[in-house]
Amino acid sequence: MxxxxxQIETDWVSAPRSIRGQDQLGCQAPxxxxxxxxxxxxxxVTDRARYFSFYPWVAWSLDKRFPTISEGRYVELYRRAxxxxxxxxxxxxxxxxxxxxxxxxxxxxxxxxxxxRLTSGTPLRLSNYATQEESEERYFKNRMGxxxxxxIGPLAELGVCAKAPSGPWIRYTEEFGxxxxxxxxxVLPSKAFWAAVEYDVITVKDLIALREFSPHLxxxxxxxxxxxxxxxxxxxxxxxxxxxxKGTQRRLTLALILHLAHSLSELDQTWLSxxxxxxxxxxxxxxxxVAWDVPPALVETRKLWSIYERxxxxxxxxLMIFAASLSRLRQEASDNxxxxxxxxxxxxHYSGSASVRGALGALSGKTFGELVGYVxxxxxxxxxxxxxxxxxxxxxxxxxxxxxxxxxxxxxxAGAILLLASLAARQADFPYAYGNLLIQAxxxxxxxxxxxxxxxxxxxxxxxxLADVAKDLIGWCLNTHxxxxxxxxxxxxxxxxxxxxxxxxxxxxxxxxxxxRTLPRIRQSLRILEDxxxxxxxxxxxxxxxxxxxxxxxxxxxxx
Numbered sequence: 078m079x080x081x082x083x084q085i086e087t088d089w090v091s092a093p094r095s096i097r098g099q100d101q102l103g104c105q106a107p108x109x110x111x112x113x114x115x116x117x118x119x120x121x122v123t124d125r126a127r128y129f130s131f132y133p134w135v136a137w138s139l140d141k142r143f144p145t146i147s148e149g150r151y152v153e154l155y156r157r158a159x160x161x162x163x164x165x166x167x168x169x170x171x172x173x174x175x176x177x178x179x180x181x182x183x184x185x186x187x188x189x190x191x192x193x194r195l196t197s198g199t200p201l202r203l204s205n206y207a208t209q210e211e212s213e214e215r216y217f218k219n220r221m222g223x224x225x226x227x228x229i230g231p232l233a234e235l236g237v238c239a240k241a242p243s244g245p246w247i248r249y250t251e252e253f254g255x256x257x258x259x260x261x262x263x264v265l266p267s268k269a270f271w272a273a274v275e276y277d278v279i280t281v282k283d284l285i286a287l288r289e290f291s292p293h294l295x296x297x298x299x300x301x302x303x304x305x306x307x308x309x310x311x312x313x314x315x316x317x318x319x320x321x322x323k324g325t326q327r328r329l330t331l332a333l334i335l336h337l338a339h340s341l342s343e344l345d346q347t348w349l350s351x352x353x354x355x356x357x358x359x360x361x362x363x364x365x366x367v368a369w370d371v372p373p374a375l376v377e378t379r380k381l382w383s384i385y386e387r388x389x390x391x392x393x394x395x396l397m398i399f400a401a402s403l404s405r406l407r408q409e410a411s412d413n414x415x416x417x418x419x420x421x422x423x424x425x426h427y428s429g430s431a432s433v434r435g436a437l438g439a440l441s442g443k444t445f446g447e448l449v450g451y452v453x454x455x456x457x458x459x460x461x462x463x464x465x466x467x468x469x470x471x472x473x474x475x476x477x478x479x480x481x482x483x484x485x486x487x488x489x490x491a492g493a494i495l496l497l498a499s500l501a502a503r504q505a506d507f508p509y510a511y512g513n514l515l516i517q518a519x520x521x522x523x524x525x526x527x528x529x530x531x532x533x534x535x536x537x538x539x540x541x542x543l544a545d546v547a548k549d550l551i552g553w554c555l556n557t558h559x560x561x562x563x564x565x566x567x568x569x570x571x572x573x574x575x576x577x578x579x580x581x582x583x584x585x586x587x588x589x590x591x592x593x594r595t596l597p598r599i600r601q602s603l604r605i606l607e608d609x610x611x612x613x614x615x616x617x618x619x620x621x622x623x624x625x626x627x628x629x630x631x632x633x634x635x636x637x
Contacts, residue, residue, distance in 0.1 A: 124181030126608035137258030156207035183223030184216030332635035396592035416582025428548035436491035
């Protein structure tokens with residue numbers, strides 16, 4: 078009990094830091110679970126194959142050349158080496174007049190202008206760019222640069238490197254990291270590289286003398302190239318060193334990409350890219366309408382990738398519903414000063430509005446089941462993925478409409494429902510939910526919007542009027558966002574809310590996040606396959622990738 082002498086101390090509690098995420102509903106997480114199984118060891122930020130050997134070699138070199146240096150000196154030399162590697166690639170890019178040589182190199186946005194100034198006669202000190210102080214010249218914020226930010230996780234997963242328990246030291250593994258490092262040390266001008274790192278002042282002549290380090294010249298170092306191929310394709314030489322390693326699906330996915338390169342080689346108008354891979358792997362059909370004749374060893378992998386694409390289409394539709402709902406909430410607050418006391422009251426009002434009913438009325442069918450039946454009977458086949466009404470084209474158009482000329486929110490509500498109806502019409506063409514992927518029920522507990530829950534929702538929507546389906550979807554997406562954002566607030570003490578309850582009703586917070594697709598590591602895989610010499614750029618058509626004799630041999634080897 079309080080009395081007159083009780084003192085109560087009060088203080089202000091600061092608001093949680095707001096962050097901007099991309100997966101506001103958690104609906105992209107199952108997609109990420111899928112492609113991380115199909116391409117383990119490669120991520121959306123590991124673009125160049127030679128970094129997988131360069132970083133273990135840098136760790137090995139620092140260990141052998143400077144065994145007693147301080148932590149600060151270790152970081153300084155590492156950061157200089159990281160900068161020098163990018164400058165070597167940039168100089169090679171200048172000489173060859175090919176921007177691809179310097180693509181996806183760490184710190185390139187800071188270091189390419191530095192190289193331009195060096196070419197014009199301005200001295201270049203690595204330490205100016207390797208600094209950890211706030212500076213317009215600093216090449217990278219993370220203390221351990223590209224290794225600490227991007228590559229250490231995949232290198233650890235692949236059994237090549239590991240972070241020391243304390244301090245900045247990166248450890249190479251004896252089983253494979255050391256083997257890679259010794260190979261690089263033997264075949265490349267290693268002493269000259271570290272002499273340049275220590276001297277600090279770099280000239281164009283230095284960069285040219287070190288050109289053998291260039292990422293695109295990896296095939297000129299066959300022993301190093303073979304070790305990386307052993308790793309990426311999980312050859313016996315790699316698994317014998319590390320024991321029971323995971324990566325079979327990586328090998329099969331890379332082989333699937335190589336087989337697609339072979340299948341597209343005679344189609345002059347279709348180039349291998351992430352954006353051709355995706356609809357082809359989803360439908361199993363080439364742009365000519367001919368079935369993709371996938372070898373038996375790769376059939377299951379193609380099916381698993383089609384499941385990923387199906388989940389990504391579901392994710393896009395859900396994020397479209399969410400973004401459109403936020404847009405309408407903000408519009409009503411701005412135009413009419415109208416606020417809703419709950420997600421449910423907004424969902425009921427908006428789904429019953431004349432604008433939504435009018436947009437849904439333009440669709441064929443009064444109920445969701447009728448719409449699905451119409452799509453199934455008169456819509457495009459799975460094979461005709463270029464048709465404007467195919468789900469891939471629907472998704473492309475909705476995303477383009479969002480970023481293009483302004484359209485009202487109800488346009489996206491109706492478009493997303495048509496996209497979901499197209500997915501429902503295809504259920505018989507795909508394995509149930511996640512098929513043979515290693516995704517368990519507990520993996521999906523915190524991600525309510527997924528292929529399993531969608532399948533159940535489709536059953537519940539069968540006889541529901543489209544306006545009621547819209548109501549259910551709007552409520553599902555908004556409530557899921559509140560759940561995901563609340564969990565993130567509890568776990569990380571950061572706020573990712575884009576809508577939240579307030580005294581006068583629901584309020585939209587910050588910018589409305591645009592609907593976006595997930596990126597399944599295919600672009601990075603293509604770049605890596607090109608770096609190792611399995612694919613090559615067409616001599617005339619810039620950016621067109623062709624299968625090489627090495628790529629053909631790797632494909633045949635992977636099918637055994």
